[in-house]
Amino acid sequence: MEPSGTREVDRPVLHRWGAWCARHGWRVVGVWVVVLVGAALLVPRFTEGLTGSSLEVTGSESAHVAALLAEEFDTPVTEDALVVFDSAELRSDSAAYRQAVADVLGTLSEQAGVVEVENPYASGDDVLFARDGRTVLAPVGLAGDERARQEAAPSLQEVLDAATAQGPVRADLTGSSALNAAVVERQDEDIARAESVGLPIALIVLVLAFGTLVAAGLPLLLGMAAVLTAFGVLGALSGLVGFDAFVQATVTMLGLALGIDYCLFAVSRQREELAARGGDVEGSVGATMATAGKAVLFSGCTVIISVAGLMVVRAPVFRTMALGVMVAVAAMLLIGLTLLPAVLGLLGTRVDRLAIPGRRRSAGPADVARSRWARWTGVVMRRPVLVGGVTSAVLLLAVVPVGQLRLGFDVGAAAVSDTPAGRGYQLVDEKFAPGAATPLGIVVRTSEGELGDAELAALGRFTDRLLDHPEVSEVVSLGDVLTEDGGRADAATLRAARAADTDGALARLLSRDASATALLVMSRSPADSQPSLDLVRWIRDTAAPESLGEVPGLSARVGGLSGQIVDVADEVARATPLVLLIVSGLSFLLLLLAFRSLLLPLGAIAMNLLSVGAAFGLLTLVFQEGHGASLFGAEGTGFVQVYLPLLTFVVLFGLSMDYEVFLISRIKEEWGRGRDNTRAVVAGVAHTAKVITAAAAIMVVVFAAFMLTEVSEIKQLGFALSVAVLLDATLVRVVLVPALMRLSGRHNWWLPRWLDRALPRLELTEGRPGEAPAPAADRTTA
Structure with missing residues (x-):
């Protein structure tokens, strides 16, 4: 029991706050009911406004292309999509097939958001007709921004379905927006399925850990409340910020896992305090907030700071993902520090x-003398070099495949192959040049005024150079249009064409001031394939400079989906060292304050990097190289989704710090009692291993459930997070940490005196259950 002389004002802030929340429980719950109802009303704004994966990189070459097309060309077209006609009964050269195409396109051209429709029979372009005579492509120009096009895609498909419902010809809309809309819908279904699997298993783990349904259900319910709150906040922000669909999966995954974990730590401590204080509810809640609550606050802030490192990446998709995760963690901290007490x-x-019958309700602290974790830690510390060396070798072996890591992007067509967008994309892939659905966009521009004879001649050479490349199936170029209409491509023919262009036919290819022209390049491979990405680099580095470089002021920029993938991969490569430095540096400073040791923060960072690296290595081995991919319902893609490494790195670094803080803070507490390093480590592991193991098991279950999804990046993220947490909570926390601390001995706690005096004091040690916390005046509280 705590001393009777301890005054309320002398207790730490979090102790007093926790006791106040416990004393005014119904008032706090009432406020949260209002908050959760408001959040529920805002959730549709978030979920309905989600877009497909955006690969825009601020200031990149592909972003410049998009800006030039939007600002300097009069065309309202912002995306080239395709309507894929297919029939098992009719041939494309039949009158009935021709009439069906004409009727469907006539109806489609009247729809909002459709600004251009090309009838393949009128254009006579052979590349729009499949050799088997069953499939025909009709190019369609869509208007609006990314969100508007994605919202319009399902409605346009409904129009196509209605127009072909009674006929033998099927019509499927495909392209970036149609695929994104289908992926978002499939992702919603996948998340619901993952939750239906992960949450019941998480409840089972909690029941095994606590032995009672009430204690087990509380973390689960509050974790769900945290996700709801986060979605509500993101819904309120949706009017200002556009969120990628991947944010929904990430927030759900991390919100549930962290919410359950943080509440698990607090509930475990509360039960210990209740047992030690003879049922003093307010005192035990206050003590729980001053100890476990403080550690949760510190850990959550560490996760937020780690994820904030993504803000230095010049790509909105990373920044919105970082914002989503930070909101989720902040929501959980707010719930953990208010609603939970x-x-x-x-x-x-x-x-x-x-x-639960048959389950022992162990509410008190662990009995170190009888603890299996204590016996295991003793084994590790008796052979630290052998055990630590073997474990390190296993982890380093898992890191090796990272050297072969390649970044790419999967548009998600395989995950939605049973939808019209996926079906159409697959037909284009099988019967046409796959790149036709998502062509490269190139803008050739001169700084010398209008395009003249020299510029148009260079444009012709550039076009020929592109057509000579084995990966290019077709090029739509201004030079070809001028040659077809006027017999040659020169300045005089261009002036005549502009004068005669009363219907704006040249608007897609020529800027308003005639200083720039746009080319469409169709690749023979899908836009997300390595050959298409290599084509982008070849155009940028070789074809464009060699073909256009001799004309002063003439240059080319390459955009389109393939260009965006190349740009975001380059940006990730640029930002990775900076993010690693920022996250590691800030983590070191936080742990330095928490543990007042130089060696422990350095060891924690090294072990975090090792466990994260091992997870990346296994991710590369399975999803890139395909070894064992079939076990997870996947295939080797030859690359890892481009934004996963950075996202998983910052998230895992923050999560790893959670276990580090809970473990080392308890070891430090034991060290402060007897200055016996070996005993402190054994006791610290014995007191925390059960809770950490349960927390890790819940995280692994929640993350692994998302591997049941069809969408590639969610499956990969679930795999990376679950593997990393499993490695961290087993090989790292209960093997490497004890081994390293045994080898370091008293040096674990060394800190230069001048630095000790200069650093502010941040005390995270928990103290024994039932002990009065140190007076607030004696220490700085979190």
């Missing part, structure tokens, strides 16, 4: 109600 106060000793 209020509910614990209302429950009181009833937190142990509904016990």
